[in-house]
Amino acid sequence: MKVTMKYNPYKVETQILLEDENIMESTKFSAKKNERLQVWIEKLFPMLVDEINDDIFDFEFMGTIPDFEDIQLYASKYPNVTVTHIQVEEVDDKFSRLEELVKKMKEGPFEQLRDDRIEANFQKALNSEFEIAVIATMSSGKSTLINAILGKELMPSKNEACTAKVSRIKNNPNIENYSAIAIDKDGEEFKTIKNATVEDFAEFNDDPKIHLIEIEGHIPKIKSGKMNLVLVDTPGPNNSMDASHRQHTLSVIKSDDKPMVLYVLNATQLRTDDDLALLNTVAEAMGVGGKQSKDRFIFAMNKADAFDPEKGESIEGAIENVREYLEQQNIENPNIYPLSSQVAKVIRKKQNNIKLTRSENGTLNGIDLFIEEPSMHLNQYAPISPSLKRTIEEDILANNDNEYIPALHYTGITSVEAAINEYLEKYAVTSKITNAVNTFQRIIEQEDMQNNIERTILEDSNQREEIKKIMESITTELEKGDKAAEFKKKIKNMDVSMNQFFSEVNKKTFKRLAEIPNKLRGKVKKYEAERILFNIQTDVMHLQDQLVTDLEKNISTTLRSKAESYVTEYQTYINGITSFESKSIKLSNWNKAIISTDINVNNLLENYSNTEQVVVGTKTVANPDRKWFTFWRSKYVERDIYEDVEYVDLTAIKDELFTIEETVDKNIKDAMEFTEKELLKLKKFFISEIERLEKIMKKRVNDIKDLAEKSNNIEEQLKIHLEKRSWLEKFISELDDVLELKEKAGVLSE
Known part of the structure; x- marks a missing residue:
């Protein structure tokens, strides 16, 4: 028996064909046809087995690669189900097509569509920010992890509480350095630095007049595409004298917009009181919204290199310890990523030709542990999709003669970045494209109706x-x-x-x-x-x-x-x-x-x-x-x-x-x-x-x-209206097409 499923993440529409019958219309599946796949994916195969009354069938999925990999994950529990993928065009060119349509609309024959407010609303939807909040308790290595992602020393990092302000790092791939604006409690600019250094940020942290630090620079390994990505460094739950900073962290966790949360845990120092209240809030947020609510929380088990395999200490045991700890806080099936952000930071600084300290040179000399000890290949433990795992493994093999590249992957940092990229592609980018289309779809429909009624008058x-x-x-x-x-x-x-x-x-x-x-x-x-x-x-x-x-x-x-x-x-x-x-x-x-x-x-x-x-x-x-x-x-x-x-x-x-x-x-x-x-x-x-x-x-x-x-002049006016109608039909078709799935010719994967 063959089951064919088509899921459109832009329109949030699902079709499931069973022997050419769309069972999304006629069965209990109908309640799911306009729900995001990840909200109910855990129920998909149990419902199919119940509907078919059999657990042996061929399952064909038409949709994006990230969504297919979710299908594969849950289908793996059914060994008699064969899964194949009809690949579709991904999101890469949709933003540029939308921008072309806006330009076309401004140059078109309808005066109302040239209204600056329409373009402003579209640009607002297209340029909205997406936050990734990095939160942690004291001495977890949070600032070191952010520096590892940036590939340079930017955020102050030391063996004590060192984040006292909220810092927002907005991605701008077009500038080399990092600019910073310090803002006081009244929202006024207090100080501006064009080429900010770690010393500047340490000074900002110590200044009681400063409330917020706005930073702009390149976040190199996060594929933001057209997303206005913002990496937010937040003070720890008990580490901020400003209540609004703590409250910002809680607001991000509870947000209905589902921003990402990168929760950094010190693998060597769990079960601190500081964590408990914050983790309870995380547990509540993860309890609603299905798989997406789970995916948006990444638990980074930092300082994994502190465990010594020669002493019988294992990464698997440390991960299980973290899992048990989180489950005690009612966080079920957490996404745990072991990593060593310090080693990752040092390798990237070396790759970027940044001078290392004596201590960092010592760290760099110790990367043999990651290369020679298979249990320290931290990427193998990351709960990322099979295709992302394969991409990392292929890059390791391709660069086997350059010890820094394999070692960097083994630190686990690239797995964390891959998980962030996957979330952006699966949820954030698709939602942004849909919102951008919806901003002017209604006004286009209105012009279509007006043109129709005017043509009717003439005809x-x-x-x-x-x-x-x-x-x-x-x-x-x-x-x-x-x-x-x-x-x-x-x-x-x-x-x-x-x-x-x-x-x-x-x-x-x-x-x-x-x-x-x-x-x-x-x-x-x-x-x-x-x-x-x-x-x-x-x-x-x-x-x-x-x-x-x-x-x-x-x-x-x-x-x-x-x-x-x-x-x-x-x-x-x-x-x-x-x-x-x-x-x-x-x-x-x-x-x-x-x-x-x-x-x-x-x-x-x-x-x-x-x-x-x-x-x-x-x-x-x-x-x-x-x-x-x-x-x-x-x-x-x-x-x-x-x-x-x-x-x-x-x-x-x-x-x-x-x-x-x-x-x-x-x-x-x-x-x-x-x-x-x-x-x-x-x-x-x-x-x-x-x-x-x-x-x-x-x-x-x-x-x-x-x-x-x-x-009067009916024939001439009618000709104008028919031309406008033709332009509008083509425009509507192109606009609708942005949200459609287009099959890649001849591409089928298992």
């Missing part, structure tokens, strides 16, 4: 008269303004229950808060009280950071939800104006020709918002520097007269926790008040946008009515 006198009457009726409705006033009133009266969006945060926060008093019982010696209270202070700090990021996300969710409901109401309003029955007008959806534009929720929110929106929310709810834990020193210390031993009554300290609860409660209420104010601003902006769009719609209606009334 058919009966429909011309009917259209004229309808346009007059619409003009009357618009001029009268009753429905517009009713619509605006409805928008103004639309309320939202804040509890609907914030109750879950309340419940989760206060549940965690309620667990803290259990740690405060009885009298203990002073040093023990200090330890307990320090741990509680850390717990509260993490709780507050989680609260801030949860509230920020809920604010964003609330605004998006209401924006979507406003757009729905707008569509209802438009339908009320344009819903005229006509027996003679044969065009379907003719009313799209006069609707000024289809409102895009993303553009609506972005145009309405300002850069301070979330920042204001953070300032409202954050309370990172609260020093309540020190109150016990003067208030609750008792001195034993006889033994001269200091005790602390922990039970009494519970009373202080009421202050924390009040603060948290106030933070939540402040966030809700902030959201209500933002909703009022959104309503005002939305109504002003509708008024602007209504003016455009009135002009379109008048243009169509004038054409129906004054149809």
Whole structure:
């Protein structure tokens, strides 16, 4: 039996043919036909076996190479299933085709399509940034790993906490050096350096006035293509004095946009308290969204070269140790990549003709360990796809006479970079192409409808008269303004229950808060009280950071939800104006020709918002520097007269926790008040946008009515419209074609 599957990651469409019948329409598979493959791929083969009632069949897949490799992975559990691949064109040329279409649109015969805002929205979609956040606890070698990726010494690296600021490295392959802009807490540029060095960044880190460092330079081994790639170096969870830095890390982990997270673990020093709160957040994020949510987290097991095979220490054992540790934090099936970032950095510096220190020369002399000891070929343990493994192995064989290239692969660094590249190709690039097409697809459709209705006026006198009457009726409705006033009133009266969006945060926060008093019982010696209270202070700090990021996300969710409901109401309003029955007008959806534009929720929110929106929310709810834990020193210390031993009554300290609860409660209420104010601003902006769009719609209606009334030189006008129609059909076809899968002729692989 033969099963043929076609998956289009751009349109997120799936077809599965079983004996020429598309079972995506007629079976339980129908619920999956418009879901991203990686969300449900684990269920694919069990569902097929259940549907066919057999586990012996030929499976043919048409789609991209990264998606096929996911298919292979899950098909490997079914030894009687034969899998083949119909290869399709990959994403490389799609960006350039899109840019050509934008240029063509600007030079085309439709004035409306030359609007700079259309191109601006397209460019915004095309040039959006994609973040790879590098996070870690202290002394994990995070900065060394970033330097290894860059191939030079840029980020400060030493055996202590050395990342105190958030640093954003934006990829620019067209410049040789790295420029840096230091930004203060008010968002103002504090200092700019064109050719920044590691010494400059060390100085930036130590400067309390600096809040953020924006860096621009080449990230050489990440194939960003048209992606605006940003590598983000973040302070450790307990290593930043600025709460907003810790909160940025949590926001990246929780983000619905699914940026990549490179979590660096010190293989020789697991089970630190610093990791636990962060890993719990990672576990929650990985628990939703299927394989993509798992793929976006890369756990780099750094300092793998610290294990000595001659002493019986194995890489496999270290990986299993890390796996058990992560699974204890509810992180299932983590992607663990063993590596030695220090050795990788030194090799790349040598390859780039950068002078090495005496210590680095010693490291370079020790690469024989990686070359001669097979168990130290770290690339073999990387959970990357078979084709990526083969590419690395082929490069090792091809460069066997150059010890640095094989050794670099053996450090594991190239496997981490390959995993990043694969994620970008599989998820980020395909989504960006789809978003770019969607930015102007609706406006193209609108011009198509307007051209059709104008051609209908010129070709058919009966429909011309009917259209004229309808346009007059619409003009009357618009001029009268009753429905517009009713619509605006409805928008103004639309309320939202804040509890609907914030109750879950309340419940989760206060549940965690309620667990803290259990740690405060009885009298203990002073040093023990200090330890307990320090741990509680850390717990509260993490709780507050989680609260801030949860509230920020809920604010964003609330605004998006209401924006979507406003757009729905707008569509209802438009339908009320344009819903005229006509027996003679044969065009379907003719009313799209006069609707000024289809409102895009993303553009609506972005145009309405300002850069301070979330920042204001953070300032409202954050309370990172609260020093309540020190109150016990003067208030609750008792001195034993006889033994001269200091005790602390922990039970009494519970009373202080009421202050924390009040603060948290106030933070939540402040966030809700902030959201209500933002909703009022959104309503005002939305109504002003509708008024602007209504003016455009009135002009379109008048243009169509004038054409129906004054149809002279019909033959000449009809010729123009037919030419425009021909141009538009070709343009729409080329635009649609960008999102299609095109089979590579004669290419079939197993």
